[in-house]
Amino acid sequence: MSVPTELGYTAKHEWVVIKDGVATVGITAYAAESLGDIVFVEHPTVGEEANTEDPVGEVESTKSVSEIFSPVNGEIVEVNEALEDAPETINSDPYEGGWLFKARVSGESTDLLSAAEYTKLIEGEN
Amino acid sequence: MSEPTSTPRLTALHKTHEEAGATLVDFAGWLMPLRYGSETAEHTAVREAAGLFDLSHMGEIRLTGPQADQALDNALAGHLSKLKVGRARYTMLTSEDGGVLDDLIVYRLGEEEYMLVANAVNVPVVASALAERAVGFDVEVVDESSVYSLIALQGPKAVEILAPLTDANLAEIRYFAGYSHSVAGVPVLLARTGYTGEDGFEIFIKPSDKAPEIWAALMEAGAEHGLVPAGLSARDTLRLEAGMPLYGQELTAELTPFDAGLGRVVKFEKGDFVGRAALEEASRTARARRLVGFVARGRRPLRKGQDVLRDGAVVGTITSGAPSPTLGRPIAMAYVDGDLDTTTGTFTVDVRGRGEEVDVVELPFYQRKS
Numbered sequence: 001m002s003v004p005t006e007l008g009y010t011a012k013h014e015w016v017v018i019k020d021g022v023a024t025v026g027i028t029a030y031a032a033e034s035l036g037d038i039v040f041v042e043h044p045t046v047g048e049e050a051n052t053e054d055p056v057g058e059v060e061s062t063k064s065v066s067e068i069f070s071p072v073n074g075e076i077v078e079v080n081e082a083l084e085d086a087p088e089t090i091n092s093d094p095y096e097g098g099w100l101f102k103a104r105v106s107g108e109s110t111d112l113l114s115a116a117e118y119t120k121l122i123e124g125e126n
Numbered sequence: 127m128s129e130p131t132s133t134p135r136l137t138a139l140h141k142t143h144e145e146a147g148a149t150l151v152d153f154a155g156w157l158m159p160l161r162y163g164s165e166t167a168e169h170t171a172v173r174e175a176a177g178l179f180d181l182s183h184m185g186e187i188r189l190t191g192p193q194a195d196q197a198l199d200n201a202l203a204g205h206l207s208k209l210k211v212g213r214a215r216y217t218m219l220t221s222e223d224g225g226v227l228d229d230l231i232v233y234r235l236g237e238e239e240y241m242l243v244a245n246a247v248n249v250p251v252v253a254s255a256l257a258e259r260a261v262g263f264d265v266e267v268v269d270e271s272s273v274y275s276l277i278a279l280q281g282p283k284a285v286e287i288l289a290p291l292t293d294a295n296l297a298e299i300r301y302f303a304g305y306s307h308s309v310a311g312v313p314v315l316l317a318r319t320g321y322t323g324e325d326g327f328e329i330f331i332k333p334s335d336k337a338p339e340i341w342a343a344l345m346e347a348g349a350e351h352g353l354v355p356a357g358l359s360a361r362d363t364l365r366l367e368a369g370m371p372l373y374g375q376e377l378t379a380e381l382t383p384f385d386a387g388l389g390r391v392v393k394f395e396k397g398d399f400v401g402r403a404a405l406e407e408a409s410r411t412a413r414a415r416r417l418v419g420f421v422a423r424g425r426r427p428l429r430k431g432q433d434v435l436r437d438g439a440v441v442g443t444i445t446s447g448a449p450s451p452t453l454g455r456p457i458a459m460a461y462v463d464g465d466l467d468t469t470t471g472t473f474t475v476d477v478r479g480r481g482e483e484v485d486v487v488e489l490p491f492y493q494r495k496s
Contacts, residue, residue, distance in 0.1 A: 036149075036359065037166045039449040040426050060427050062165050062359055062449060065478075084425070091164070 002029045003119050004095055008071070008112030011121060015095060016071040016112060018105060023072045026099040027059060027090060030122045035061040038090040043079040043101060050076055050103050052110055057100065059090065072110055074103040137182035138275045138337040146355055154246035156183035159357040168360035169451045172322055173492075175352030176281030178344055179361060182334065185249030186274045187242045187256060191265035194238050201259035201400060202230070203383060205393035209234045214302040214319055218383055218391050219252055224404030225379040226386070228252050229371065231319055233304045241315070241330075243276075245373045259400055275337035279344060280326030280364075282494075283351040288327060291347055292316065304328075310343035312336045321361065323368025323492055363448045366457060369419065369490025375430060375445040376417060376459060382408040385461075387417045413464040415442070419491055420458045420484040425449075426477055428458035428484070433476040441466050444475065450491060457491050458484070 007015040013031035016023050032038060042058040050056045055067035056076070079101045083089060090098035113121065134157040143150065148159035159180060161168060171177050189197060195207035204217035211234050219227045228248040233241045244252040253269040260267050279288060285296050294307040294316055304317030315330035331337050345353060362372070371377050376386055382405060383391050392405050422428055428447030433440045442462030450457040458475070462468065474481035 036161060037164050042426070062363065062427075063160075065427075065429075087425075088166075 001033065001122065002095070003115045003122075005115040007095065007115065009115065009118035009121075010069070010071045010112065012069050014069060014071050018072070021105050022077060023070075023074065023103050023105050024099050025071060025101055025103065026094055027068070028118070028122075029094045031066075032091045032094045032098070035059065035064055035066060037062050038087045041083045041087050041090070041100065043081075043083075044070075044076045046076050046079060048076045050074060059087075059100075068100060070101075070103055071112060072103055072105045073108075074106045076101055076103050078102040135183075137180055138334040139180045139182065139277075139341055142338050142341055143180065143355075148355070148357065151358065153358060154183055156246060158183055159355070161357040161359045162355045165357065165359035165363070166451045168354055168356035169363050171352060171354045172281045172324055172356055172360060172364055173452060174282070175354075176279060176283040176287055176326070176348055177322075177354055177356030177360065178341065178348070179278040179280065179356050180337075180341075181276040181278050181328070182274070182337065183246035184276050185244035185246060185252065185269065185271040186276075186330065187244060187249075187253055188268045188270050189240045189242070189256070189260070189265050190238060190268070191263070192238055193263040194240055194265045197256075197260045197263035197265040198232065198240060199396050199399060200263070201256055202232070203392045203399070203401070203405070204232065205396040206232055206234070206240065207396070211236055212303055212305050214304050214317060216302075216391065218377075218388070219255055220383065220401040220405065221379060222401055222404065224382040224401050224408050226373075226377045226381055226383060227255060227379055229373055229377055233315070233317060235304075235306075235315070248373060270332070273332050273334055275331040275334035277329045277331065277337060277341060277344070278320055278322075278326060279329065279348075279353075280320045280322040280324050280356075281353075282325060283348070283353065284324070284326040287344060287348040287351050287353055291343055299327075301325075310340045312340055314340070321368075321370060322364040323370070323490065324364075324494055362446075363451060366446050366448055366459065367450055367452055367490065367492035369459070369492075371417075371459075372446060381415075384408045385413055385415055385417075415461040416464050416466070417445075417489070418442075418460055418462050418468055419487045419489040420444075420460060420473065420475070421450075421453065421487050421491070422456040422458075422475070423483045423485065425456065426480070426482055427456045428475050428477065428482065432458075434460050434462060434484075435474050435476060435481065436466070436471045441473075452492050459489070
């Protein structure tokens with residue numbers, strides 16, 4: 001299962017990369033594979049304040065509904081609208097075309113898992 | 127209801143599924159393949175080419191004896207004594223009060239021999255009800271579920287794939303017929319039945335441990351025709367598109383066959399049988415609910431248990447819902463109030479507080495071109 005080393009991860013299976021104070025967030029290849037074919041994405045609203053405690057959206061597969069959490073606190077500045085017509089991109093390209101939203105990071109930075117730590121976590125789940 | 131099981135049972139094909147990288151799930155006490163890769167791709171393969179399913183969790187119950195036919199007429203809703211040898215019938219086991227205890231396929235294997243195929247979760251209920259209702263008839267009821275494997279080959283390419291592997295002349299096996307034949311050199315019951323809305327075959331294999339060699343032979347013969355292994359996820363979306371009911375969702379002990387719009391399976395002309403009085407009344411009474419089909423306008427999937435509303439009032443509940451790969455839209459079956467005029471008004475489904483607009487459609491959602 002692909003776990004790119006340049007990304008940060010959460011225990012809820014999101015990946016994040018922060019550049020110039022803006023975090024780009026998606027779900028990991030492991031999460032996408034576990035859910036099965038993604039058929040629907042509920043995005044947060046641009047301008048909404050995201051925090052790490054409350055869900056900011058949903059990803060639905062054939063059989064399940066999963067809440068999406070933001071790995072960072074901050075304002076949502078962009079969502080990946082292309083996923084509305086092609087949610088399966090999350091399965092085929094979770095780390096590039098399958099990104100979910102971007103948020104301008106505010107406040108304290110959150111603890112993220114490294115690729116090695118996340119790999120250990122998902123190995124423990126199997 | 128089902129016995130408390132700590133570890134699910136494994137089918138004879140368990141190792142085959144593991145080697146194929148299947149995602150396995152505990153289903154009715156069995157560890158079954160949910161999907162092997164993309165469930166949407168498996169669904170599409172069955173519609174366009176073929177898919178291979180392990181259905182060994184299903185139950186097989188055999189009735190043998192000079193009064194097997196009369197015992198079944200008494201025990202089930204259908205008129206099974208009229209069934210010709212070699213043919214199969216869709217029927218139901220109902221309680222004394224008319225509630226559906228299971229839906230079944232019955233195969234007549236001989237003048238004095240029948241085999242019933244029951245849903246995995248209901249096997250204990252069906253086996254004990256049949257044994258109880260057989261008292262006074264010259265018939266033996268044997269639950270053979272643990273000695274059978276069941277493989278289903280489904281899809282428009284099923285005939286081409288199976289033909290070189292069997293002694294059967296497949297052109298002579300009609301839909302809802304089943305006979306003793308061999309597949310890959312193994313004696314089986316070969317039936318032209320299924321639960322996908324496609325042409326196909328169900329292969330009953332006894333002893334069950336012969337299943338892996340038949341599976342491997344079919345996969346090899348099917349490779350050039352686009353055959354893929356398919357899991358329970360695809361099976362569920364395929365049967366839903368085909369408008370076929372699922373026990374525990376469209377069919378329950380609280381509903382009669384008439385509620386489900388399947389009153390045609392109840393044959394009063396055969397004489398007395400268990401549940402007759404209640405079912406006669408149900409056939410005369412206006413139905414409290416009606417099964418309808420919905421297609422969503424948006425993309426958000428509809429799911430079992432969600433409320434159906436018209437003009438803000440709850441008028442029904444979804445029993446099965448899923449994204450339909452064939453239609454490209456979410457679909458659902460739902461029970462709505464029996465007297466509801468579904469030709470007018472705007473229907474919405476309450477998806478976790480959001481009203482998703484849906485349109486009423488005729489069932490089934492999908493019908494193959496024959």
